Amino acid sequence: MIEEPAARAAMLTEIAAALARAGHTAEALRTAERIAILSEREPALLRIALIQAEAGDISGALQTVARTSEDSYSNQHLVPWVQARAGDLDGARRMAVGIGLVPERARAWEGIAMAQLVSGDTQGALETAGAVSEAGIKLTLLTRIAEAQIQAGDLPGARATLRAAAPGAKAAGGEALKAVARAGTAGDIAGARHWAAQQGSPANRTIALLGVAEGISSQPSTGTPAPVIPEK
Incomplete structure (x- = not known):
């Protein structure tokens, strides 16, 4: 017992x-x-x-x-998550604004944005991401939004989202990651996406995905749909 x-x-x-x-x-x-x-x-x-x-x-x-x-102060972010999943975005936003703990509030906004993304409202998810104050949570969220944009074929949007997610992409090592990703897309788009998704840190993953998006956009159009990003 x-x-x-x-x-x-x-x-x-x-x-x-x-x-x-x-x-x-x-x-x-x-x-x-x-x-x-x-x-x-x-x-x-x-x-x-x-x-x-x-x-x-x-x-x-x-x-x-x-x-x-x-x-209740414990796991407060879960309440707006449920509300957002239920379609009550206004109620979810009101609940998120009222959360006093910064990390919990950030996770609440993350859940709202993900509910919007799942429903197909990418622009709404991007706007909601702007309310996330925790850098790590925001980086992960923007990367997931960019992945959805790449999957939907919105490469300009994905590039803009990824640049916002990792404004320091040109820092030491960033260009190397992007170069490898771009080279990968030249012969194996699916493989390059998989490689980018496996990068250890969120920042490196974001930078690599940016390279994939840029590599895809630089290729001549073949008229065939781009492969879907593998599920993780």
Whole structure:
């Protein structure tokens, strides 16, 4: 028997999440409610809500969110994530603005932008990305937006996004990465994209993707669609 409250809460959270993923939402909620400490229970409830939203049960997800207290400080970014996934962008934005913790607020804006990107609103995602104040989160978000732009064939847009993501792309080492990426696109676009996606740091990955975009744009048009970026 687990006596430590934090360990017990972690165990119950994992059980609740597994139940939610299996479609046993009612049992998942009952499991989460067994967590005695409010600050530990609310992340479990919000995790269930995210699983519901990802499964398409938006109404159920919002009902689960309603079980949490309005002043919860733990994992606050998850609430606007669910709202955005549900299509309530205005509500998600209002919630994000009200989050006091800077990292949590940045992650909230990230989730809103990703919901917009998934729905096909790339321009809206770019505008939302402007509200992200954490450099690392913003870099990752802009890189993902650029990947979607490359996949959609919007190379000028992707180049602009990537330059905004890594304004220091011309720093030492940056040009070398771009040159390798451009060379790769000359004979193997899919391989070059895969190589770029495997770069270790977000900055190097961004710079490499910029090179891929520029390499693709410099090639003569063949009239054939560009390969889709491999899923990671």
